[in-house]
Amino acid sequence: MTKEKIKELEKKANDIRQSIVEMLMEAKSGHTAGPLGMADIFTLFYFHILKHNPKDPFWEERDRLVLSNGHICPVLYATMAHAGYFPVEELKTLRKLGTRLQGHPHREYLPFVENSSGPLGAGLSQAVGMALADRMDKKDGDRFIYCFMSDGEHDEGNTWEAIMLAGKNKLRNLIAIVDRNNIQIDGYTEHIMPLEPLAEKWRAFNWQVIEVGGHDLKAVNEAVEKAQKILDKPTVIIAHTIPGKGVKEFEGDYKWHGKAPNKEEGEMALKELKEIGAKLIAVSK
């Protein structure tokens, strides 16, 4: 990935962050910290890694991206809109009656998403099922099944059931990305339910584990390339992110997990993001 590409993606991620703040302000409810924290990774996937076609969303050969922690869907919707799946203007309908952009993704309303989600701990196992189906059909060399998941949902037993099954079946076409932002609704993960040593736990279940900084696009991209090359194991990329990334007042504070910015907070956030965006443009020129 060239430096120019990285700059282009960082600019795109900044646009997406602005969209996230705008849609949450308009919706007056929803999750802020997770979507802002994952904006870089979503951008990297939808604008660089994923084999997909927004003009032909049901293209059979596309990679599959399962979002497990559906509550961060503002970043999914914003990224999909910017990628061309639907008009960016539609983002303002988030959480309103009749919208395709439900508070948590529902495939019946927005068929471009691979799965309905919200209740935690069930995404990885759906991705495992997809990877198993592709292996049965000998398509596991052709495309990858990605699962984006949260650190908090490691509290769910279902998550570990899925991790165990994927390890047993050596699903090399399955790549999980854990948003390791250290927060959940009630507080910091290590206070609520300690997860560390998280990498060692995954490794013990026969996964390849790669830890990266989640805002370092080059590093995340290299981790995915490494994951794609391994032949006998599924891979988890533990991406260390900053919840609320891009808006200093939101960063690292668990209180922003589940609330939307009010008008004042939102305008402050947008101003900050626009300043960052302007610098990104200046650098790329």
Added chain:
Amino acid sequence: MLNPILKLNPKIFNSDVEQVPIRKGFGQGLLLAGEADKNVVALCADLTESTQMNLFAEKFKERFIEVGVAEQNLVTVSSGMAAMGKIPFCSSYAMFSPGRNWEQIRTTISYNDRPVKIVGSHAGISVGADGGTHQALEDIALMRVLPNMDVISPCDAIEAKKATMALAKTDRPAYLRLAREKTPVITTEETPFKIDKAQIYWMPDIGLAQVGIIVTGSLTYRAILAAKELEAEGIKTKVMNLSVISPIDAETIMALAKECKAIVTVEEHQIRGGMGSAVAEVLAQNYPIPMEFIGIQNLFGQSGTPDELIEHYKMGVKDIKEAVKKVLKRKI
């Protein structure tokens, strides 16, 4: 008399009537469905033989997934396979699936509209000696309340086989409820089975029926025995096999209700929320008439032989007959 059009088992009233566990029919049906369509896959949570999935697993090793004792994973992995075009049948005991993993079924299968076929074996009190923890008496209620979920509770092994094959051809999520114990074979290969059509198995020789008995699952045999004895006592009944509880065949239920003006429902399940409640929902809104309910009366089960338990919890032939006589007196 047995409905002559349906070609039911002519030996049904013989003492040596053939008895086969309903779950066995599922095992045979799954094998046939697997032979007919390579997209049929099977998943099991460490109960392959007792849910009769072993026939499929042995023949189609590469299309069988063992997930271990993990029912939440069982249904969610199935959802993922369905997303890639597979037709997954996933089995466990009804107490654990849908008993333990209901929310995963709701979100990833029903709400997510993935055509997974959830197979719950060992349903009902007739599980017997294993006791109350293993007797699923709430599963019909759990599954019929879900939008976008067919619910089928076959009356015998042959119907279970046909239901399994039919489910492999639908693109809807479904729950198939199976009993563990041997049950007399009521139907034959020629008996019609349709997901959208309930059938009248027993009818008066001549004239109209005075009471309609609507039954689902393994108690169908007892309901027919009760109807036969009642006929000898001069009470005319019709017995409807409502094996498909959802989508409910309101038309056939209404026709029976209008003829009899009194209904008894019979099921090996809690009365609250079960098949009888589903029938009551149809009748209360369209044609309110007296009803009696045979089923578990807001209790948990216990250890015992299947026959002992059926009698103890008042679901035997005698109890069905009493309910018919009671509802007859209540007729307006």
